[in-house]
Amino acid sequence: MTPNPPAVPRARLPLRAADLRGLSRLGVDAVVGVTDVVEAMHHTIASVPGIVGPAPAGRPSGITGFVYRTVRATTRTVGRGLDALWAAVPFDTTASTPEREAFVAALNGVWGDHLADTGNPLAITVSLRVGGRPYREALATPTGRLLVLVHGLAMNDLQWTRRGHDHGQALARDLGFSPVYLHYNSGRHVSQNGRAFAELLDELVAGWPVPVEELVILGHSLGGLVARSACHLGAARPWMKALSRLVFLGTPHHGAPLERGGRLVDAALGLSPYAAPLARLGKARSAGITDLRFGNLQDADWQHRDRHSQTRDDRAPTPLPAGVATYLVAATKAGRPIGLHGATAGDGLVPLASALGEHRSPALALKVPASHRLVVASANHWDLLDRPEVYRKLRSWLR
Structure with a gap:
């Protein structure tokens, strides 16, 4: 038998x-x-x-x-x-689980602005956490080297751990950082999350148990845009004096073509009155997603516009904060990080030029020196969370 x-x-x-x-x-x-x-x-x-x-x-x-x-x-x-x-x-009062956290984060990524606007209890409230708990409850031995990690679209703070590796925990072990993780509703506008993040950083630095020697922000994907928005909106806030370095992993500084593709589908459906009602379904995607079309950072980039039909990249220039060292990590699915295919393939979601801050307009280009940039070949968007060469470079930059 x-x-x-x-x-x-x-x-x-x-x-x-x-x-x-x-x-x-x-x-x-x-x-x-x-x-x-x-x-x-x-x-x-x-x-x-x-x-x-x-x-x-x-x-x-x-x-x-x-x-x-x-x-x-x-x-x-x-x-x-x-x-x-x-x-x-x-x-x-039962404890949450990683599976539930991932499910709720995905809902917030797609419909987070609607959840927040309607007071839906599934809407994530912005907070700083460690291990999924409020950071004040989870801190063990805080140091003066403060590292804040900002996750990407439709993700949550627990998803910094991939294949057993977490950049934050590894940097804590090797360089003495105290990692704290932002948890936020990624479906809201980048500028709304940036403003909330800036306010939280004021509280974090002011209430940190030991004197803050330096503050480093590490953002993945959309999280990098939220970090840049916070720096712009919080330029006069006390925590900016402690900010020494910004690191971006696969951040679409100048947008992502998939969101532009969504806009093209909307436009195509709108050509015929018989298909136009179906365009409403496509327009249900969140403000966080539509901000990815060009990489919106400020309120002015989306206010007084139909965010679903915006066709021109008319963002207000948002320079990197003065006196803060900036580092960019990009990935390409191509076998080599050079050549036309490597440049156009990107990491599957974000083109190389966008992740490296390159733009034909000098006012929008980030102009980060080559020594502060890394391109990882044969890697996708999420591989940046655990690839050994990425962590080695992070450790070298933040030493």
């Missing part, structure tokens, strides 16, 4: 009552949103417009309009009932 195969353990994703309440709200919002899309398509078909051109304005009238209004009203009523039900469930 053939023995039964060993059971394959399933990844645990224990959600809390507040998470289920948040998912319930998000589900209601999704049903209402899809209803709006279907109603718009119904109205377009009934209006019989041309194949190309704008979609007809307004909503269906008569019985058809009444049906759609009823669906929306019923959905919202059911949603309020479910919300009240989950609100009555006792507060869950």
Whole structure:
């Protein structure tokens, strides 16, 4: 008789009552949103417009309009009932898990601005943590060398650990740094997160248990933009006096082509009134994602604009902070970091030129010297978190 195969353990994703309440709200919002899309398509078909051109304005009238209004009203009523039900469930004090943290971070990356704007309990509140706990509770033996790590889009502070390696913990072991990790809602605008980060750094440096000898910020991907935004918005804040070095890993300083591709899809769907309602689904992506189109850092880069249809890179120049040493690490999936293929391939998400701060406009180019730059070949965007040559360079730069 053939023995039964060993059971394959399933990844645990224990959600809390507040998470289920948040998912319930998000589900209601999704049903209402899809209803709006279907109603718009119904109205377009009934209006019989041309194949190309704008979609007809307004909503269906008569019985058809009444049906759609009823669906929306019923959905919202059911949603309020479910919300009240989950609100009555006792507060869950069980510890979170890495799987749950990753799930919530991914939701925030895609819909984080919507979660925050609607008061959804799934929205991440910005904080500084160590090991997933408030840093004040988790500090062991703090030193004067303070290192703050800022994660990327749809990620969280626990995901700095990859294949058993964490740049922050390794630098603590080898160079005596005290690593602290920013945890934030990556779906909000970069400038909103930058402002919140700048305020937290004031509190961190002022309340650090020992005198701060130096402050170093290490940002991965979108986290690098948040760090630059914090430096710009917090230029006059006390913590800037302690900031000695900035390090960016795969940061899209001048944007990422995938977000531009999303805008092109939106534009293509908008060409026909019959497809235009579907463009609403693509526009559901977060402000954090649309900021990646060109690498927005300031409020002025996105305010008073339709962020889904912006086609010109008209960002206000945001220079690197004076007197702060800056280091850039980029990756290319090509076997060699030179040549046209290596330059265009990038790390799969961010082109080499963007990660290295290169731009045809002198006002936007970062002009970081070659000795402060590293290009890693045969590597993707996430390999920058654990590749040995990256860590060796970090250790050399921050010694």
